[in-house]
Amino acid sequence: MTRVEALNTENFDKAPTFDDINLAAQRLRGWAVETPLLESSMINEVVKGRVLLKAETFQRTGSFKFRGAFNRISQIPEAKRENGVVAYSSGNHAQGVAAAAAITGIPAVIVMPADAPAIKVENTRSFGAEVVLYDRRHDSREEIGRELTEQRRATLVRPYDDPGIIAGQGTCGMEIVSQARAIDAKLDSLLVCCGGGGLTAGCAIALEELSPETEVLTVEPSAFDDTKRSITAGEIVANSGHEASICDALLAPQPGMLTFSINRKRISRGLSVTDTEVKAAMAFAFRNLKLVVEPGGAVCLAAVLSGKFDCAGRTVALTLSGGNVDAELYRTVLAEHD
Amino acid sequence: MTRVEALNTENFDKAPTFDDINLAAQRLRGWAVETPLLESSMINEVVKGRVLLKAETFQRTGSFKFRGAFNRISQIPEAKRENGVVAYSSGNHAQGVAAAAAITGIPAVIVMPADAPAIKVENTRSFGAEVVLYDRRHDSREEIGRELTEQRRATLVRPYDDPGIIAGQGTCGMEIVSQARAIDAKLDSLLVCCGGGGLTAGCAIALEELSPETEVLTVEPSAFDDTKRSITAGEIVANSGHEASICDALLAPQPGMLTFSINRKRISRGLSVTDTEVKAAMAFAFRNLKLVVEPGGAVCLAAVLSGKFDCAGRTVALTLSGGNVDAELYRTVLAEHD
Numbered sequence: 001m002t003r004v005e006a007l008n009t010e011n012f013d014k015a016p017t018f019d020d021i022n023l024a025a026q027r028l029r030g031w032a033v034e035t036p037l038l039e040s041s042m043i044n045e046v047v048k049g050r051v052l053l054k055a056e057t058f059q060r061t062g063s064f065k066f067r068g069a070f071n072r073i074s075q076i077p078e079a080k081r082e083n084g085v086v087a088y089s090s091g092n093h094a095q096g097v098a099a100a101a102a103i104t105g106i107p108a109v110i111v112m113p114a115d116a117p118a119i120k121v122e123n124t125r126s127f128g129a130e131v132v133l134y135d136r137r138h139d140s141r142e143e144i145g146r147e148l149t150e151q152r153r154a155t156l157v158r159p160y161d162d163p164g165i166i167a168g169q170g171t172c173g174m175e176i177v178s179q180a181r182a183i184d185a186k187l188d189s190l191l192v193c194c195g196g197g198g199l200t201a202g203c204a205i206a207l208e209e210l211s212p213e214t215e216v217l218t219v220e221p222s223a224f225d226d227t228k229r230s231i232t233a234g235e236i237v238a239n240s241g242h243e244a245s246i247c248d249a250l251l252a253p254q255p256g257m258l259t260f261s262i263n264r265k266r267i268s269r270g271l272s273v274t275d276t277e278v279k280a281a282m283a284f285a286f287r288n289l290k291l292v293v294e295p296g297g298a299v300c301l302a303a304v305l306s307g308k309f310d311c312a313g314r315t316v317a318l319t320l321s322g323g324n325v326d327a328e329l330y331r332t333v334l335a336e337h338d
Numbered sequence: 339m340t341r342v343e344a345l346n347t348e349n350f351d352k353a354p355t356f357d358d359i360n361l362a363a364q365r366l367r368g369w370a371v372e373t374p375l376l377e378s379s380m381i382n383e384v385v386k387g388r389v390l391l392k393a394e395t396f397q398r399t400g401s402f403k404f405r406g407a408f409n410r411i412s413q414i415p416e417a418k419r420e421n422g423v424v425a426y427s428s429g430n431h432a433q434g435v436a437a438a439a440a441i442t443g444i445p446a447v448i449v450m451p452a453d454a455p456a457i458k459v460e461n462t463r464s465f466g467a468e469v470v471l472y473d474r475r476h477d478s479r480e481e482i483g484r485e486l487t488e489q490r491r492a493t494l495v496r497p498y499d500d501p502g503i504i505a506g507q508g509t510c511g512m513e514i515v516s517q518a519r520a521i522d523a524k525l526d527s528l529l530v531c532c533g534g535g536g537l538t539a540g541c542a543i544a545l546e547e548l549s550p551e552t553e554v555l556t557v558e559p560s561a562f563d564d565t566k567r568s569i570t571a572g573e574i575v576a577n578s579g580h581e582a583s584i585c586d587a588l589l590a591p592q593p594g595m596l597t598f599s600i601n602r603k604r605i606s607r608g609l610s611v612t613d614t615e616v617k618a619a620m621a622f623a624f625r626n627l628k629l630v631v632e633p634g635g636a637v638c639l640a641a642v643l644s645g646k647f648d649c650a651g652r653t654v655a656l657t658l659s660g661g662n663v664d665a666e667l668y669r670t671v672l673a674e675h676d
Contacts, residue, residue, distance in 0.1 A: 033377070036374040036376070038374070038396060039371070040396070041398055055628075057628035058376060058378070058627075058628060060379055062626075062628060119625065283665075286630055286665065286668070287457065287665070288400075289396075290393075290395040290396060290400060290629065290630040290631075290661030291628065291629070291630065292624055292628040292629065292630060293628075323628030327621075327624065327625070327672040327673070327675070327676045328676065330624070330672060331669040331672050331673060334665040334668060334669050335665070335669060337665070338665045338666065
């Protein structure tokens with residue numbers, strides 16, 4: 001068993017229920033943004049179907065990660081709060097934890113890769129968190145996180161393999177269902193951007209209760225399609241560790257133990273998209289949707305626009321999970337697609 | 339009397355009423371997008387107030403202009419439809435008219451400046467409209483438009499000085515009021531991006547009925563602050579004609595006769611912002627709001643962020659009136675503000 005797995009075993013049988021998502025929604029009220037479910041006649045015409053875009057780009061901290069982080073951190077018992085929280089993250093979970101910790105008055109230290117987008121590191125610091133950088137190729141973020149947690153007797157806030165995190169992310173799925181109903185849209189499918197699988201697991205639990213007729217699919221970068229392959233294999237399969245992708249938010253080494261135990265039963269299939277398709281989707285979002293979407297947040301849109309997922313005659317919701325992209329990369333993407 | 343004024347005299351006493359805006363809203367249902375009124379904790383913290391952003395960037399054709407164009411064009415009598423419509427526009431009205439004409443099955447010819455953003459010319463053509471380009475410095479778009487209208491016995495769809503257009507744009511103000519009420523926000527002020535004054539006039543009529551306690555202000559580019567100066571002077575004052583601005587959507591030579599007759603009584607004061615402030619606002623919207631906003635659509639945000647309008651302790655709605663910006667300009671703006 002690898003180090004990652006050992007860390008997570010304690011949560012193995014703690015899958016959150018729909019009630020946990022409901023409670024998370026109550027905790028998040030007034031703090032999280034109920035992000036809009038947008039529709040564009042332009043994209044509908046292109047894909048010959050109805051596409052509803054859940055714009056978590058507008059969530060506090062610029063990604064859905066605030067939902068899980070706030071739900072988890074707001075449940076830390078009073079006596080444990082002064083020791084603070086520790087998190088490791090490529091950037092969006094970092095910002096979510098930093099913002100949630102700032103709101104609840106808890107000190108936060110975040111372990112981030114040195115090559116994380118500058119916008120994510122700067123924003124994390126701007127919420128008052130202490131940032132510890134590590135080398136993605138040589139250091140283990142889990143080990144650094146564990147050491148810091150032990151030293152400070154802090155609470156470790158994992159990015160996805162935690163029932164409190166999953167329940168928080170599930171509020172996104174809950175909103176998608178109720179917003180779709182409000183415009184009389186009957187969802188055939190929901191596409192979810194997938195890294196470690198926390199957003200997917202939360203949404204899958206929410207939809208199982210609220211819209212069981214909707215199929216839930218994951219979308220990943222081609223080089224990090226561990227959830228897709230794990231679902232096919234029926235067991236956890238890791239990424240090679242030698243690949244790269246511009247989707248910095250979706251580079252988890254393998255599906256979480258808890259998230260996979262939830263997702264394997266509820267995900268109909270996994271899709272994957274190339275970085276080239278992701279960049280085309282980001283440029284499409286700029287030009288036609290007027291939305292700034294980061295690479296990892298654009299994988300579902302890429303699946304739809306590339307035709308890898310066929311929307312013809314269907315009503316499809318998808319997550320635009322974040323918008324924290326550096327201006328430099330964004331300019332390059334626009335230049336390539338002008 | 340100048341040529342512009344002569345063209346518009348027929349509409350002088352035809353200011354739309356609130357009932358006309360209500361009827362426009364009914365016509366637009368199912369065609370126009372009810373764009374979201376967004377809120378960002380990031381911007382609220384920066385300006386120490388509550389800012390609500392009406393994201394007309396998500397409107398069909400990427401700007402509010404579809405509202406007025408569709409309302410106006412859908413009222414053209416059956417017998418006159420086959421002769422088509424003619425419009426002159428720097429780009430957003432062009433797209434609004436082209437899209438509305440396509441939906442209603444009416445041929446459209448649009449007179450556009452040769453230096454209009456490429457995205458606006460391409461989109462206008464993509465809706466099936468015929469585009470006639472003119473030289474902004476040497477030709478009169480009104481004259482070209484009038485000639486085409488006479489030749490084809492077509493209907494001229496003016497960009498702002500038309501009661502049908504103004505009533506359509508007023509649906510934007512109507513939505514702002516009802517969306518603000520839905521989140522228990524009591525609007526102290528509404529800032530409106532102002533070119534010829536059509537959006538301003540429509541919103542002012544809507545707010546006079548629905549939220550008379552809210553002050554309505556215009557925001558213009560500094561070099562095109564004709565409405566601001568006209569309101570101060572109590573009569574129509576034109577721009578010099580020798581200035582330039584990146585706000586291509588807001589370069590009307592002077593306030594419309596009809597729009598000014600409405601706005602002079604309802605606008606508390608006019609504000610203006612520099613191109614430098616506009617670019618900073620566009621970059622802020624990219625980085626912190628994840629919204630693609632074109633220069634002319636960012637003037638109200640620029641007024642708020644620059645401190646020219648003080649939001650401290652106040653609840654302020656503002657229009658982000660469009661998002662049709664060329665990638666090349668956008669990349670330059672991001673590079674300047676990285």
